[in-house]
Amino acid sequence: MTAAPRVRADRQAEAVVKAARAPLAARALDGLAHGVFVFDDKLRVQLISRPMLGLLGFTREAVPVGHALAAILERSTGFSAAAAVLQLCAQSVGGDGPTQTHRLDLAGGAAVAMRVCRIAPRRWLAEFEPLAAMPPAEAPAAALSGSDPLTGLADRQAVRERLEAALARRPVLGRPQVVSFRLDLDGFKAIGDSLGEPVADALLRAVADRLRSALRFEDIVARVGRDEFLILQESPEHVTPEAIAARLLDLLGRPYILHGNLLNVGANIGHASAPADCSNAEDLLRCADLALRQAKASGRGKSLAFEPAMQARAQARLALEQDLRKALALAQFELHYQPQVSLHTGRLAGFEALLRWRTPDRGLVSPLEFVPICEELGLIKPIGEWVLRAACQEAARWPDGIRVAVNVSAPQFEAPSRLVAAVRTALARSGLPGGRLELEITESVLLQPGLATLEALHAIRDMGVRISMDDFGTGYSSLTQLQSFPFDKIKIDRSFVSGAAGPEGAAIVRAVAALGASLGMAITAEGVETGEQLDRIRADGCTEVQGYFFGRPVPSHDIDGLIAALALRREPAEA
Amino acid sequence: MAGGTHARTHRIVYCSRNALRGSHDAIEAEIRQILEKSRANNHRDGITGALLFSSGSFVQVLEGPIAALERTFETIQRDPRHRDVTVLQIAESNRGFPAWSMAFAGNTAGGSCPAAEAAMSAALADPSAASGEQLLSVLRTLVVREDDWALAS
Numbered sequence: 001m002t003a004a005p006r007v008r009a010d011r012q013a014e015a016v017v018k019a020a021r022a023p024l025a026a027r028a029l030d031g032l033a034h035g036v037f038v039f040d041d042k043l044r045v046q047l048i049s050r051p052m053l054g055l056l057g058f059t060r061e062a063v064p065v066g067h068a069l070a071a072i073l074e075r076s077t078g079f080s081a082a083a084a085v086l087q088l089c090a091q092s093v094g095g096d097g098p099t100q101t102h103r104l105d106l107a108g109g110a111a112v113a114m115r116v117c118r119i120a121p122r123r124w125l126a127e128f129e130p131l132a133a134m135p136p137a138e139a140p141a142a143a144l145s146g147s148d149p150l151t152g153l154a155d156r157q158a159v160r161e162r163l164e165a166a167l168a169r170r171p172v173l174g175r176p177q178v179v180s181f182r183l184d185l186d187g188f189k190a191i192g193d194s195l196g197e198p199v200a201d202a203l204l205r206a207v208a209d210r211l212r213s214a215l216r217f218e219d220i221v222a223r224v225g226r227d228e229f230l231i232l233q234e235s236p237e238h239v240t241p242e243a244i245a246a247r248l249l250d251l252l253g254r255p256y257i258l259h260g261n262l263l264n265v266g267a268n269i270g271h272a273s274a275p276a277d278c279s280n281a282e283d284l285l286r287c288a289d290l291a292l293r294q295a296k297a298s299g300r301g302k303s304l305a306f307e308p309a310m311q312a313r314a315q316a317r318l319a320l321e322q323d324l325r326k327a328l329a330l331a332q333f334e335l336h337y338q339p340q341v342s343l344h345t346g347r348l349a350g351f352e353a354l355l356r357w358r359t360p361d362r363g364l365v366s367p368l369e370f371v372p373i374c375e376e377l378g379l380i381k382p383i384g385e386w387v388l389r390a391a392c393q394e395a396a397r398w399p400d401g402i403r404v405a406v407n408v409s410a411p412q413f414e415a416p417s418r419l420v421a422a423v424r425t426a427l428a429r430s431g432l433p434g435g436r437l438e439l440e441i442t443e444s445v446l447l448q449p450g451l452a453t454l455e456a457l458h459a460i461r462d463m464g465v466r467i468s469m470d471d472f473g474t475g476y477s478s479l480t481q482l483q484s485f486p487f488d489k490i491k492i493d494r495s496f497v498s499g500a501a502g503p504e505g506a507a508i509v510r511a512v513a514a515l516g517a518s519l520g521m522a523i524t525a526e527g528v529e530t531g532e533q534l535d536r537i538r539a540d541g542c543t544e545v546q547g548y549f550f551g552r553p554v555p556s557h558d559i560d561g562l563i564a565a566l567a568l569r570r571e572p573a574e575a
Numbered sequence: 576m577a578g579g580t581h582a583r584t585h586r587i588v589y590c591s592r593n594a595l596r597g598s599h600d601a602i603e604a605e606i607r608q609i610l611e612k613s614r615a616n617n618h619r620d621g622i623t624g625a626l627l628f629s630s631g632s633f634v635q636v637l638e639g640p641i642a643a644l645e646r647t648f649e650t651i652q653r654d655p656r657h658r659d660v661t662v663l664q665i666a667e668s669n670r671g672f673p674a675w676s677m678a679f680a681g682n683t684a685g686g687s688c689p690a691a692e693a694a695m696s697a698a699l700a701d702p703s704a705a706s707g708e709q710l711l712s713v714l715r716t717l718v719v720r721e722d723d724w725a726l727a728s
C-alpha cells in the first residue's frame with residue numbers, strides 16, 4: 001500500500017456523497033461506476049454498491065448489509081487487499097483525519113485507488129477507483145481466483161483456505177463447530193444431454209442462487225465439480241445439520257423453469273462436523289464425501305450424517321479392491337461347473353463355468369460381491385481371459401460332446417479384437433473343438449451394439465463357437481434384440497422359472513420358447529429346483545434346463561463323479 | 576401496462592400445498608401479504624395472473640414475458656409458505672387475465688371452492704397441459720375484481 005497520486009475530488013465523489021445520504025441510497029449507489037460502501041463507527045457495512053460486490057467477488061444474491069466489514073472481507077473471494085482495506089477503514093474511524101487516497105495492488109496486476117471520507121456523524125464512505133488493468137465490470141469475479149466463474153460461488157481452493165483458517169482458529173474460541181455439507185445433483189447429466197449445455201448452466205446458476213438464498217451470509221457455498229457443491233458453516237445454525245440438509249433438499253427439489261423448460265432435479269447430501277467427526281480440513285471434507293456416497297447409495301433425495309462405520313466400510317472396500325488386484329497373480333480364482341441337461345435326450349449337454357474367488361482370509365467369495373468391482377476396476381478383461389483359458393483346458397478332458405459355457409461380460413466387448421484373439425488362443429492351446437465352447441453374453445452387450453461388437457460375435461461364431469443370450473428377461477430385454485444377432489440359445493432368467501415373475505412370467509416363458517423354436521434357437525431355463533418346475537418348463541417348450549434339481553456347481557475334481565451320476569439317473573425325458 | 580398485447584407472452588399454471596400454520600386470522604394475514612407483494616412486484620415486472628386459495632392449496636396462473644416469468648417463478652419457488660409445487664402448464668399464450676396484476680379467488684383462508692377443488696384434484700391426478708387449461712377456465716369464472724377482493728368472511 002503506497003500513497004497514490006491524489007485523485008481529484010471530482011463530481012463523481014460529490015454524487016457519491018449525495019447518493020449515500022438519499023433514502024434510496026442503495027439503488028443510487030448502483031448507478032455509480034466505482035465500487036463504494038458506507039460503514040459506521042462499529043465498522044459495520046451499511047450500504048454497498050453492486051460494482052463493489054463484484055470487486056469483492058460476491059453474487060447478485062448476497063447483499064451483505066449490516067454485517068461486520070471484517071466478516072464481509074473475509075467472505076470475499078479473490079479480493080487480495082482485504083487487510084489493507086480493513087486497516088484503512090479502522091484508521092478513518094479512529095483518526096477522523098482528512099480524506100486520504102491510497103493505492104491498493106490487487107492480484108493479477110490490477111490496482112485501485114481507495115479513498116475514505118466521512119459523510120455523516122457516524123458514517124464513512126469508502127470508494128474504489130480502478131487505476132490499471134481492472135477486469136471488466138460485468139464479470140469481475142470470473143477474472144479473479146477463488147471463485148467459480150459460472151455461478152459466482154467460491155471454488156475448491158477458497159474452501160480449503162477458509163476451512164484451514166477456521167480450524168486453526170478453533171482452540172481460541174472454545175469449542176465451536178465447523179460443519180461441512182457435500183451436495184451432488186441427481187439427474188443433472190440427463191438435462192445437459194437432452195436440453196443442451198446452456199440450459200444445464202442456467203440450472204447450475206439457479207441451484208447456486210437457491211443454495212445462497214437458503215444459507216446465511218457468513219456460510220461458504222462453493223461449486224467443486226460440474227454439479228457438485230460444498231457448504232461450510234463455521235458457526236452452526238441453531239438447527240441441526242440434518243434439518244439444514246432437509247431444507248436444502250426440499251428447496252433444490254422444487255421445480256425450475258429455465259429457458260422455457262420445466263426441469264426437476266434431485267440432490268443428495270452428506271455432512272460431517274469438526275471436531276466431532278474429524279479434526280483437520282482434509283478429513284472433514286473426506287468424511288462429508290463418504291457420507292454423500294452412502295447417501296447416494298441409499299436413494300434419491302437422501303441425506304446422511306457421517307458415521308465412523310462409513311469409514312470402516314470404505315476401508316473394507318479398499319482392502320477388497322487391493323486383494324482383487326492381486327488375486328489373479330496369486331491364482332486365487334477357480335471355476336465351478338454346473339450341469340446343463342437336454343430335455344430332448346435327458347442327457348448331460350454341458351456345464352456352465354462359474355467364477356469363484358477363494359482367499360485364505362475371506363474363504364469363498366460370491367461373484368455377486370466381487371465381479372461388479374472387477375468391472376469397475378477394469379480387471380474383468382484379464383480375468384475373463386483367464387476364465388476362457390481355464391474352462392477350455394478343463395473341458396478338453398471331458399468326454400466328447402459335452403460343452404462348456406463361459407460368461408463374457410459387457411466390458412470385454414470394449415476391446416472386441418482382443419476378445420476374438422483370446423477365444424482363438426484358448427481353443428488352440430487346449431485343443432478343444434470350437435463346437436464344444438459356448439459364450440454366454442448378457443443383454444447389456446447388445447443394448448447399443450456397435451459394428452465392432454457384432455463383427456466380433458460373428459468372428460467367434462465362425463470358429464464354431466455357440467453364442468447364447470444370458471439372463472433373458474431381466475434387463476432391457478426386448479424381442480427385437482434377438483434379431484440383432486443369430487443366437488444359438490436363449491437362457492431364460494431364473495425369476496421366470498421360480499414363479500417370482502407371476503403368471504405373466506409363465507406366459508413370457510411360453511412366448512420366448514415358441515419364438516426360439518421358430519428361429520431355431522435352443523431355450524434353456526435357469527434355476528430349476530423342483531420336479532414341478534421341471535414339468536412346467538418342459539410343458540412350456542424349453543429345450544434345456546440348468547439348476548439345483550440336476551446339480552449345484554461343483555469344483556473340477558468332482559466333475560467326473562457328477563458326469564457318472566447323471567448318466568445313471570432315470571432320464572428326465574422319460575419321466 | 577399489463578395489457579401487453581404486442582409482446583410475446585408465456586403462461587405458467589401451477590398448484591401447490593399451503594405450508595402456513597396457525598389460526599385462520601394469521602393465515603389470512605399471510606395471504607393478504609402475499610397478494611399485496613405480488614401485485615406490487617407483478618405490476619413492476621409486467622406480469623398478470625390469478626391466485627386461488629382453497630382448502631389448503633394454491634393454484635396460480637402467471638402470465639407475461641418469459642424472462643420476467645422465470646424470475647418470478649424462481650422467487651415463488653423459494654417461498655417456504657408453500658410446498659409440493661406441481662407445474663401444470665408452461666407454454667406460449669396470450670394473457671387470460673390482462674387486467675389483473677394478481678386476481679384473487681377464494682373467500683376465506685379456511686373456505687373452499689368446490690368447482691376449483693374438483694378441477695384441482697383432476698389436475699393433480701393428471702398433471703398435463705389439458706388439466707391446466709381446465710383449471711384456468713375455472714379460475715376465470717371465479718376471479719373477482721382486483722379492487723373488491725375480500726379475504727374476511
Ligand SMILES: Cc1cc2nc3c(=O)[nH]c(=O)nc-3n(C[C@H](O)[C@H](O)[C@H](O)COP(=O)(O)O)c2cc1C
Nearest residue numbers: 609612613616617633635647650651654656657677
Ligand atoms: C402461493 C404464492 C404465490 C406468490 N405469487 C407471487 C407473485 O405472483 N409475484 C410475486 O412477486 N411474489 C409472489 N409470491 C411471493 C414471493 O414468494 C416472495 O415472497 C416475494 O416475491 C418477495 O418479494 P420481495 O423480494 O419484493 O420482498 C407468492 C408467494 C406464494 C406463497
